[in-house]
Each structure stands twice: as structure tokens, then as C-alpha cells.
Amino acid sequence: MAFPSRDVAIVATSQTPSYRHFDGPEPVMIMRCVNDLLSKTGLERKDLEFTIAGSCDYLSGLPFAFVQNIDGVGAWPPVYESHVEMDGAWALFEAWLRLQLGDIDVALVIGSGKSSPGRPREVFPLQTDPYVMAPLGLDPVSLAGIQARCLIDAGKATERDFASVVSRSRRDAMGNPNAQVAVDRSVDDLLGEPYYCEPLRRHDLPPISDGAAALVLAAGDRARALSSRPVWVTGMDHRIESHHPGLRDLTTSPSTALAAAEAGAGDGPVDVAELSVTYSPEEVVLREALGLSDAVTVNPSGGPLAGHPVMATGLVRVIEVANRIMAGSARRGVAHASSGPALQQNLVCVLQGGE
Amino acid sequence: MSDVDFVLEYPYTRTTGPVVGPFLTGLRDGKILGSRINGRVYCPPLEYDPATSEPVPPDLVEVGPGGVVESWTWVAEPTTKHPFDHPFAFALIRLDGADTALVHAVDGRVARGTRVVARYRDERVGAITDVYFVPEEGAPAQAPIEPGAEPVRLTTHLIGLTIHEPLQPARRRFAQGLLDGKIIGQRSPATGKVYVPSRGYDQLARTEMSDADDVELPDRGAVSSFTVISPVRYYGQKETEPYIRASILLDGADSPIYGVDIRDIPPSEFRVGMRLRAVWRPPDQRDLGDFDNRQGGSWESVIERWEPTGEPDADPATLQEYVF
Numbered sequence: 001m002a003f004p005s006r007d008v009a010i011v012a013t014s015q016t017p018s019y020r021h022f023d024g025p026e027p028v029m030i031m032r033c034v035n036d037l038l039s040k041t042g043l044e045r046k047d048l049e050f051t052i053a054g055s056c057d058y059l060s061g062l063p064f065a066f067v068q069n070i071d072g073v074g075a076w077p078p079v080y081e082s083h084v085e086m087d088g089a090w091a092l093f094e095a096w097l098r099l100q101l102g103d104i105d106v107a108l109v110i111g112s113g114k115s116s117p118g119r120p121r122e123v124f125p126l127q128t129d130p131y132v133m134a135p136l137g138l139d140p141v142s143l144a145g146i147q148a149r150c151l152i153d154a155g156k157a158t159e160r161d162f163a164s165v166v167s168r169s170r171r172d173a174m175g176n177p178n179a180q181v182a183v184d185r186s187v188d189d190l191l192g193e194p195y196y197c198e199p200l201r202r203h204d205l206p207p208i209s210d211g212a213a214a215l216v217l218a219a220g221d222r223a224r225a226l227s228s229r230p231v232w233v234t235g236m237d238h239r240i241e242s243h244h245p246g247l248r249d250l251t252t253s254p255s256t257a258l259a260a261a262e263a264g265a266g267d268g269p270v271d272v273a274e275l276s277v278t279y280s281p282e283e284v285v286l287r288e289a290l291g292l293s294d295a296v297t298v299n300p301s302g303g304p305l306a307g308h309p310v311m312a313t314g315l316v317r318v319i320e321v322a323n324r325i326m327a328g329s330a331r332r333g334v335a336h337a338s339s340g341p342a343l344q345q346n347l348v349c350v351l352q353g354g355e
Numbered sequence: 356m357s358d359v360d361f362v363l364e365y366p367y368t369r370t371t372g373p374v375v376g377p378f379l380t381g382l383r384d385g386k387i388l389g390s391r392i393n394g395r396v397y398c399p400p401l402e403y404d405p406a407t408s409e410p411v412p413p414d415l416v417e418v419g420p421g422g423v424v425e426s427w428t429w430v431a432e433p434t435t436k437h438p439f440d441h442p443f444a445f446a447l448i449r450l451d452g453a454d455t456a457l458v459h460a461v462d463g464r465v466a467r468g469t470r471v472v473a474r475y476r477d478e479r480v481g482a483i484t485d486v487y488f489v490p491e492e493g494a495p496a497q498a499p500i501e502p503g504a505e506p507v508r509l510t511t512h513l514i515g516l517t518i519h520e521p522l523q524p525a526r527r528r529f530a531q532g533l534l535d536g537k538i539i540g541q542r543s544p545a546t547g548k549v550y551v552p553s554r555g556y557d558q559l560a561r562t563e564m565s566d567a568d569d570v571e572l573p574d575r576g577a578v579s580s581f582t583v584i585s586p587v588r589y590y591g592q593k594e595t596e597p598y599i600r601a602s603i604l605l606d607g608a609d610s611p612i613y614g615v616d617i618r619d620i621p622p623s624e625f626r627v628g629m630r631l632r633a634v635w636r637p638p639d640q641r642d643l644g645d646f647d648n649r650q651g652g653s654w655e656s657v658i659e660r661w662e663p664t665g666e667p668d669a670d671p672a673t674l675q676e677y678v679f
Contacts, residue, residue: 024523025554025648031561045561061363061518062649071558117520121434126514130367131375132399132483135512137436138458142445145428146458153426153467198429246447246456247397247405250426 008099009223009230010351012040013319013326015213018180018307021116022210026060029212030072030112037108037216041226048073048216049104050080052095054088054111055311058123069112072212080104087111087276088213088315089337089347093236095217105222111312112212120208120310127340129243141205143341144279145197147250152199154251157284159199163190165280166203166305173302178316180307181207203305204280211309213316231322231351235263238337238347245342256289256336256346263348265290271330272297274317276338278304285343286336300324314338318349325353358521359647365514366590371507373413374402379507381417383481385500387473389418389453398453420473421491422450422457424465435517438487446471448488461488475500481507523648525555528569530643533657536635540608541568548609574658575632576605577669580613580678583622599625603661604677611677616655620663628668631661 014036016022016029030053038045051073057065066083080098084090088111095107115123121139128134151157167187173179185203196202216226223230239255239262241248260266273296277283283298292298299305301320304313314337321333332352339345371379374390378400381388390400391414398418403410427446433439438460446465447456461471470491477498479485489495522530525541529552532539540551545560551572556563581601586594599617604610617625635641636659644656 021520023521025556027554027558028556028563031556031563035561058363058516060520061361061516063363071554071556072561074559074561076559117518118516119434122436123516125436130369130512131371131379131510133458135482135484136438136445136458136460137434138445139434139436142428142430143458145430146426146445146447149426149428149467195429196431198431200428242405244399244401244405244455245458246399246449 003100004096005100006102006219007223007232008096008217008219009227009232010318010322011216011218011223011227011230012037013215013322014040015178015312015316015319016211017178018207018209018211018309020180020208022114025068026055026065026112026114026212027069027072029210030069030110030214033110033212033214034073034108037214041216043106043216043226045074046077047106048079048108050082050095050098050107052082052084052091052107052109054084054086054091054315055113056085058118058126059310060114060117073108073110087337087339088312089318089335089349090238090314090339092215092217092315092318092349093238093347096233096236099217099219105219107217108214109217109315110212110214111315113309113311114210115208115310116210124341140278140341141197141200143245144281145200146245147285147342148199148204148279148281150250151281151284156251157281159191160187161284162200162204162280163187165277165283166190169277169299169302169305172300173306176301176306178307179302180209182302182306200279206278206304206308209307209309211307211312213309213312213319215315215319215322229326229353231325231353233349234352235265235350236348237262238345240340240345243340243344250342251285253285253289253343253346256286256343256348259346259348260290260334263350265334265348265350268332268352270296270332270334272300272321272324272333273336274299274301274303274320274333275336276304276314276317278308278313278338280305282338282343290334290336290348314347318351321351325351358519360517360519361645361647363516363518364591367512367514369510369512371510372402374400374415376507377413377415379481379483379510380503382483382485383479383507384502385475386417387419387450387486388415389450390414391416395454396452397455398450398457416452418452419450422448422453422471424461424467424469424471425449425456426467427461427465429464438484446488459486459488461490463490465490482510520648523555525553525564526648528566529553530646532571534641534643536638538572538574538605540570540572542570544568549607550610551605551608551612572605572607574605574635575630575664576603576608577674578602578625578627578629578631579604579611579674580627581617581625597622601625602677602679603631604674611679612654613679615661617661619660626668627671627674630664630666630668632664633658634660634662
């Protein structure tokens with residue numbers, strides 16, 4: 001059987017703003033997205049044949065938060081339901097696979113997270129090796145600092161390059177109503193700031209955010225019926241590297257390159273790329289791994305540096321690309337999501353408009 | 356209304372296996388082990404060949420205690436989980452005799468190529484935190500280390516996450532009501548159903564609710580379900596005697612309050628349908644205890660106990676939809 005065997009498209013998208021603190025329960029953010037999607041598509045709750053969410057209980061410190069999140073979807077009537085303790089982009093991957101089975105046509109994909117109640121730098125070490133890393137409190141900020149230092153020492157980037165990514169991203173975010181940090185600051189101004197985790201400055205880090213995002217995925221004729229401008233998922237793949245940073249060349253991302261090749265990212269022109277640049281040095285690594293020239297527009301939304309609702313951040317990248325294709329400002333684009341410290345695991349999704 | 360602070364803890368105990376076990380035993384005894392796989396020495400040691408992912412028999416060799424910094428970052432503001440409470444470096448350290456780098460903490464300024472050396476903590480438990488590194492130049496002498504007796508077969512890791520957040524809006528008004536001796540619920544504008552405590556939305560209709568939807572409920576109702584809990588021992592357990600946790604459907608409500616602590620009514624007399632009323636603590640003795648954004652519990656910090664009203668029981672058949 002050829003794979004993918006069915007054409008699957010994004011027919012509607014929704015996202016909340018990135019909030020520094022959302023004063024309400026996480027299911028409310030999800031509810032707003034779901035109600036928005038039902039309104040946009042004319043679908044009823046019972047028409048969503050498969051629902052899947054990506055979230056992480058550790059973020060809000062609430063065991064079984066992922067169950068309560070179903071309140072935002074509506075638990076009735078019962079449908080096929082799934083959850084990944086991963087970014088919503090991986091929920092999209094599972095939904096895309098699920099629709100390939102052919103027995104159902106419509107899926108709801110959600111990513112949500114409230115990082116504001118906890119201390120993210122103390123939560124994320126829990127995703128590292130429990131014997132040789134987690135007990136050290138080894139956090140993603142520190143590993144991003146080590147990765148940045150590797151790039152500098154290899155002659156692949158400078159602190160000015162990192163500041164340029166930040167300056168451009170947060171300036172572009174001024175056109176994004178969902179952005180949390182949108183500001184026009186020059187590279188020289190940014191380079192005047194003190195180090196936070198040398199060679200990183202605070203602005204090289206993403207903000208702490210609460211937020212949710214969701215989309216409706218549909219197959220074949222159902223997609224064409226639900227949207228006059230469906231955005232087809234032409235390829236998607238994800239790959240992972242060793243959890244030992246010492247076994248990786250942190251200046252490259254072979255998992256991203258492999259996922260991009262498998263997803264067919266290079267099989268056509270890329271009009272727009274939305275990348276999970278959680279720490280500014282990662283853009284240098286990802287551009288190279290994806291083979292994106294300087295001419296390709298990267299993160300016109302501002303990217304995660306402008307808003308980082310963990311567990312939704314990757315799905316938001318997909319949505320930002322899809323929205324531009326739906327609006328006609330791009331015909332083909334690449335979305336990237338990442339998990340684990342220093343770009344350990346990477347997902348690439350290729351989207352295209354038209355037939 | 357105060358913010359909520361709580362610590363979420365999970366105590367983990369893990370077996371160590373044929374490679375990590377000797378590695379952690381080595382750290383406790385003052386030496387660092389790597390593993391030789393296809394002519395390369397890996398530290399931290401591995402149970403598999405990373406090139407092929409095939410398992411390999413353990414072939415452990417001592418590496419270090421000195422090594423070279425390959426990359427680093429300066430942690431200006433350590434977290435409470437870091438090995439030092441003052442600024443330090445995290446570094447990729449290639450130990451002498453190893454071909455790969457270990458991530459660890461260095462107590463002092465380093466740069467690429469700086470030589471560092473292992474130093475061991477006075478109290479060692481067989482964990483990666485038994486060791487840290489210092490710049491080799493001017494390093495203080497290592498105190499003598501007495502090896503332990505038994506190999507490290509288990510390792511423990513207590514996870515503790517500190518959470519700080521305000522009570523959510525509907526929760527804030529509900530909590531203030533309790534301090535005032537009132538039970539505040541919300542009536543769904545979509546379905547008319549009364550939820551208490553309300554989550555701030557009607558999850559069946561996917562409708563948000565506001566303070567305009569608040570309603571006050573009577574502090575009496577019928578037991579819709581209960582369980583008698585016989586305490587077993589586990590980490591953090593404070594209970595020793597059997598007690599009741601009940602769901603009570605307050606008069607006029609469409610959802611039961613649950614997790615209500617019952618200590619004064621013998622389990623042999625307790626039953627579904629039994630009518631109860633709240634006996635409130637005096638206003639100056641009410642507090643919100645460990646009340647948080649979770650839905651159940653903590654009634655006992657404002658309500659002293661629930662007592663039988665003496666009214667005839669409600670028909671248990673009418674309560675079947677309100678168990679939880």
C-alpha cells in the first residue's frame with residue numbers, strides 16, 4: 001500500500017493568544033478553540049470522529065490534567081479519543097496516521113499547556129536521563145547555552161547572529177495578534193544586555209506562556225466539502241537523536257534533516273517556514289538542516305521567541321503555515337516542531353494548497 | 356484571596372542494571388567508569404552500541420579523574436534543582452581515556468580546552484550528584500574516600516515540583532463564599548444545570564460561565580455515594596484509622612460535592628440517601644487550608660462536620676446519576 005494512502009488536509013485552525021498567565025483553567029482555553037473550530041466548519045461535536053490532544057501534566061502540576069482537559073472538548077458523545085504527552089504537533093501526526101486507516105474522515109487535534117504555575121527550568125530536567133542527567137537539574141536553558149557555545153566555537157554563528165534572530169522575530173511578532181512578546185529592538189541594543197546563561201542573554205530564551213491551539217483535519221472529499229481552501233498535508237515525519245548530548249554534534253540536526261527528507265520538504269519551493277526556534281541559536285541549526293536559504297521567510301509570526309505555549313508551540317507552527325496558505329499568501333510551506341533539550345527530537349510537516 | 360502554593364512530589368526508585376550500577380557504585384567509591392564498545396570508550400557508559408543500537412556485554416574501564424572541557428555555559432542564576440546554589444558552569448567534559456563527553460557541573464570559570472578534575476562530595480549515595488568538577492589548576496586536594504560495601508543496585512530520585520498560582524476566578528468566588536459561610540455554585544446559562552463547586556464552565560455544553568451565573572446553595576443535601584477508606588502505608592501517608600469519603604448532592608444542585616471527609620458518623624450507620632447538613636466552623640476559625648484549583652476536598656477547613664438532619668432518607672434511585 002502506498003503511503004500516505006489518503007489525501008488529508010487541514011480545514012480549519014484556531015489558537016488562543018500566548019498569555020504570560022491565563023487566569024482560568026486550561027480546559028477553557030481548549031474550549032475557546034474547539035467552539036471556534038465548530039463555528040468555522042459548521043461541524044457539530046458528534047462529527048469529530050477522532051479527537052487527540054497533546055499536553056503535559058507536569059507543567060501545571062496537576063495529575064490527570066489531561067483528563068480534565070477533555071472538558072474543553074466535550075466528553076459527550078463518546079468518540080475515538082487519544083492523548084500524547086508530547087507537543088500537539090505529534091498529536092497531529094497520530095491523527096494523520098489515524099485518518100489513513102480509512103474508516104473515519106474527520107479528526108480534531110489539540111495542543112495546550114499552562115507553564116505559568118510552575119518553574120519550567122525545574123520541570124524540563126524530568127525529560128532527561130533519570131540516572132546521569134535529571135538529578136543534576138540539567139535544564140534546557142543550560143543545554144541551549146552549551147549548544148550556542150558549540151556553534152560559536154565551530155565558527156558557525158556569533159552572538160550577533162543570535163541577537164539578529166531575536167530582533168527580527170520579535171519585530172515580526174508585532175503583526176501577530178497572538179504574540180506575547182512583540183517589540184522592535186535593534187541587534188546592538190540586545191547585545192548590550194547582560195548574560196543570563198552565557199553565551200545566552202535572557203532575550204535568547206522564549207517567554208513563559210499559557211495557551212492552546214487546535215485544528216480540524218479531514219480526508220479526501222470531506223476536506224473539500226468542509227473548506228474551499230483545504231491545506232493538504234503532503235508529508236510528515238519525526239526522528240529522534242541520542243538523549244546523551246555528548247554523543248551528538250550539537251551544531252547540526254541530523255534528525256531534522258532526515259525527517260525533512262522523509263516528509264519531502266525539498267521536493268518543491270518553500271514559500272514560508274515556521275520553525276520551533278525555542279532558543280535563538282536553534283534557528284541557525286534548523287536552517288542548515290532544512291536546507292533553507294536566506295531568501296526563505298522563517299517565522300513570520302515571530303515564532304516561539306514571541307510566544308511559547310509549551311505543548312502547543314509546535315502545533316502553532318503548523319497552524320501559522322496553514323493560515324498563510326489558506327489566505328493565499330503562500331502556496332507551499334514547512335512547519336517544524338521539536339521535543340527534548342537542544343533539538344533532540346524533531347518533526348517536519350509539509351503543507352500545500354490547491355489540488 | 357491568597358495564591359495557591361503546593362509541591363507535587365513523586366519518589367522514584369529505579370534498578371540500575373549491569374552498566375549504570377557499576378558506574379554509580381564507582382562514583383560512590385571515588386572513581387568514574389566508562390564502557391569500551393568497538394574500540395571506543397563511552398562515558399557515561401552504555402549498555403548498547405550507539406552506532407548499531409545492539410546490546411553489548413559490559414566492558415568497563417576507569418576514566419578521568421581529569422578531563423577537558425569541550426563546551427560550556429555559565430549558569431548565572433541556578434535553580435533549586437542544580438548541584439550548586441551559586442553560579443557555576445555546566446560543561447561537556449571529555450574525561451582522560453574517554454572518547455565521548457559527559458555533561459556535568461563545574462564549580463568555577465572554564466573555557467573550551469580548560470582542564471578540570473573530579474571532586475567527590477563527603478556524603479555519597481551512589482548517584483551522579485556524588486561527583487562534581489573543578490578547574491584542575493589550583494584544585495583543592497581530594498579528601499580520602501572510603502569505598503562502600505555493597506554494589507549500588509537501586510537508586511532513588513525524589514521529584515519535587517513547586518507550583519504557584521492564583522485560585523481560578525470561579526474558584527476564588529467559591530472560596531470566598533466558604534469563608535463567609537455560603538456555598539456558591541453556578542447555573543449554566545446553556546442547560547440550567549447547577550454545578551457546585553463550579554469549574555467556571557459547563558463541560559457538557561462547552562459554555563463558559565461568569566459571576567452573573569453564580570447561585571447560592573443550601574448547606575444540606577443527601578449522600579449520593581461514599582467509600583470507607585482503610586489506610587495503607589505509602590510515602591506521605593498520614594492516616595491510620597478507617598474514615599469515610601462521601602459525595603453529597605446539595606439540595607438544588609445537579610452535581611455532587613465529593614471527597615467530603617466524614618469522621619463523626621460510624622460507617623455502619625452511613626448510607627446512600629442519608630440527609631446531612633453542614634456544621635460550619637466559627638468564622639474566625641475558617642481558613643482555606645490546602646484549598647487549591649483541584650475540584651474536591653478541603654471542606655473540613657471551613658465545615659467542622661456534617662450531621663444527620665433526621666429527615667427521612669432520599670430515595671437512592673434518584674441519586675444514581677450523582678455518584679461522582
